Amino acid sequence: MRILLVGNPNVGKSALFSRLTGTHIIASNYPGTTVEFTKGYLKLGDERAELIDVPGSYTLEPTSKAEEVAVDMLNEGDLIINVVDATNLERNLNLTLQLLERQTPVIVALNMWDDTRHRGISINVAKLEEILGVPVVPTAGITGQGIGELVRRLPEAKLSQNACTFSSSDERWAKVGDIVSQVQSLSHRHHRWYESLEDASSHRLGGIVIALLVLFATFWFVRFVGEGIINYVAGPLFDLLWTPLLMKLSLALGSGGFWHDVLIGKLIGGEIDYFQSFGLLSTGLYIPLAAVLPYIIAFYLVLGILEDIGYLPRLAVLMDTIMHRLGLHGYAIIPTILGFGCNVPGIMATRILESRKQRFIAATLISIGVPCAALQAMIIGLVGQQGLGYVAVVYGSLFISWVIIGLILNRIVKGFNPELLVEIPPYRLPPWRVIGEKLWLRVSGFIKEALPIVLGTVLVVNILYNLGAFDAIANVAAPVLTGLWGLPKETITALVIGFLRKDVAMGMLAPLALTAKQLVISSTVLAMFFPCVATFVILARELGVRDLFKAVVIMLTAALIIGSLQNLIL
Amino acid sequence: MAMHQNEQLNLAEMKTGQTGTVVGVLGGHGLIQRLDALGIRPGRKVTKISSTLFRGPVMLRVNNTQVAVGFGMARRIIVEADKYLPRTS
Numbered sequence: 001m002r003i004l005l006v007g008n009p010n011v012g013k014s015a016l017f018s019r020l021t022g023t024h025i026i027a028s029n030y031p032g033t034t035v036e037f038t039k040g041y042l043k044l045g046d047e048r049a050e051l052i053d054v055p056g057s058y059t060l061e062p063t064s065k066a067e068e069v070a071v072d073m074l075n076e077g078d079l080i081i082n083v084v085d086a087t088n089l090e091r092n093l094n095l096t097l098q099l100l101e102r103q104t105p106v107i108v109a110l111n112m113w114d115d116t117r118h119r120g121i122s123i124n125v126a127k128l129e130e131i132l133g134v135p136v137v138p139t140a141g142i143t144g145q146g147i148g149e150l151v152r153r154l155p156e157a158k159l160s161q162n163a164c165t166f167s168s169s170d171e172r173w174a175k176v177g178d179i180v181s182q183v184q185s186l187s188h189r190h191h192r193w194y195e196s197l198e199d200a201s202s203h204r205l206g207g208i209v210i211a212l213l214v215l216f217a218t219f220w221f222v223r224f225v226g227e228g229i230i231n232y233v234a235g236p237l238f239d240l241l242w243t244p245l246l247m248k249l250s251l252a253l254g255s256g257g258f259w260h261d262v263l264i265g266k267l268i269g270g271e272i273d274y275f276q277s278f279g280l281l282s283t284g285l286y287i288p289l290a291a292v293l294p295y296i297i298a299f300y301l302v303l304g305i306l307e308d309i310g311y312l313p314r315l316a317v318l319m320d321t322i323m324h325r326l327g328l329h330g331y332a333i334i335p336t337i338l339g340f341g342c343n344v345p346g347i348m349a350t351r352i353l354e355s356r357k358q359r360f361i362a363a364t365l366i367s368i369g370v371p372c373a374a375l376q377a378m379i380i381g382l383v384g385q386q387g388l389g390y391v392a393v394v395y396g397s398l399f400i401s402w403v404i405i406g407l408i409l410n411r412i413v414k415g416f417n418p419e420l421l422v423e424i425p426p427y428r429l430p431p432w433r434v435i436g437e438k439l440w441l442r443v444s445g446f447i448k449e450a451l452p453i454v455l456g457t458v459l460v461v462n463i464l465y466n467l468g469a470f471d472a473i474a475n476v477a478a479p480v481l482t483g484l485w486g487l488p489k490e491t492i493t494a495l496v497i498g499f500l501r502k503d504v505a506m507g508m509l510a511p512l513a514l515t516a517k518q519l520v521i522s523s524t525v526l527a528m529f530f531p532c533v534a535t536f537v538i539l540a541r542e543l544g545v546r547d548l549f550k551a552v553v554i555m556l557t558a559a560l561i562i563g564s565l566q567n568l569i570l
Numbered sequence: 571m572a573m574h575q576n577e578q579l580n581l582a583e584m585k586t587g588q589t590g591t592v593v594g595v596l597g598g599h600g601l602i603q604r605l606d607a608l609g610i611r612p613g614r615k616v617t618k619i620s621s622t623l624f625r626g627p628v629m630l631r632v633n634n635t636q637v638a639v640g641f642g643m644a645r646r647i648i649v650e651a652d653k654y655l656p657r658t659s
Contacts, residue, residue, distance in 0.1 A: 058607035058608060059607035061603055061607075063600065063603065063604045088633065088634045090633050091608065091609045091633060094609070119634075169603075169606050169611075173606075198636075202620045202629050202636070203620055204621060204622055204623055207620075313638070317622060317626065317629065317638040318626070320622070320626050320627045320638075321623070321624045321625065330627065330638075419639070419640025419642050419643045420627050420638060420639070420643075421605070421608070421637070421638070421640065421643060422637070423608065423636070423637055423638075424636040424637065426636070
């Protein structure tokens, strides 16, 4: 049996899903997280039912790619759990009535039930159930209230006897109004302290001040937590526990030779240097686990909190005017921010944008100007040794390219750029359980996906070195590298490996003894010139091969120009 | 009865804090449908919460929901403003 969880965006659908299945999934407070649907399993007596979290939608007449997916999925379910926001009955019931017109049994979960009281809303559940003609169960996804009852009553889900087909949207809304007036009564609402914050961040100047504070706090927090974990946990663990073991192994292998170089790498002054040795067990483990993972944890913790308190849509509103110049609208800031974690989910999230032009520009800009957390961690680690000013030059160059390329693409890419239209959900206190689950999911996802690729990449690097393949490539690429970018021809190895993993590629720059200027240029070029293989595959899937080709040409051109400019100016 | 005729204006022209009733949306089927799904439709009361600098989006409240609407879109939403009641302190 297949059960579908259907509802408007921002109704706590994903939190409910996590409660129902008990597994870990991503739940967020802004429309569009569920662009790739999530599937889980639910025990119903002896049967195991499949539960699918359908992307949030306001209507069954789709207006974006994400909503189209939602409607398509409806045809494949045996039962629909319609999640309704009890604090917003009117808008939600519009979708409910559309669902009741269909030939699939429905049960309604009246979610956010815990929120109704302080908002002064009371709903006559029995009456609502009678009018709709399907079971209605009050629930609270965040606390778990009503979940048991919902599961118990699932078998009661049915086709409504009272359903009617409306000839127009006007008629349906009239019916909704009629229902609401019968079941809902409003009384005095109590303001909560964070509702004043809502007013402040909607204010035209207050909003900008708050956004700057949030941005500053985010950078500070990510660096503080990331560096803290490296200096006090990951670093000491490697130095005190792992290094002695590796040194013993190194001795056993005779301090040299093929296997020694592959597993442990080159000893630098008789010692293991985790950035330069480049063995599978030294650099191959150190980069993902000690250099990158701490920043991944810090970044996704902040992102999870910002998502779930409902801040991001407000940022979208503030950014709207700027983003319009780039051929996008404010909502494109959300895929962009996701891209700072990893470009892959960022590019997937461009589906929430309405037009093909927007999706092309957003995806291209992410792969050019938005370095992923793994690459950033290595940039901060390596370029940061030369001084934070140089890190700022890298970020500044990427940002300027992002803006300029956006301005240009807006003019030359055909198509239209629809305007922002987005619900601003109320601020909610962070649901720590959901945030914790999501953090765990993203961090373990990183380890599972990145660790094997990093190890594989380090292995490939070692083999290519041994075969002398890099020398051949280096000689071919020398004119561009030294002529335009002022880099030693050996940096080509890093750029080539950047196609596999950009963090490993940054690591390969470490032994080259580059000057600060060369480090800045090579890391900027590495970030821009070509997507890593995972991003490449997603770009091909989301844009199609033709547009992927265009995007790649833009990337190569941009990297060529920016790298040369840096070489001239710095 | 010109005296009772309320002022018609678009959402972008409304003052912050002002409430009015939507009388129409000047736009194609797609726009009307997208706004309709969010409950922004003729006959509905909306309150303008704020606007953003440089012709940025307009924030409004419709029922219990806050919605941000792009500036150009806001200009296509025609509202009949409620009479401003002069405040007596």
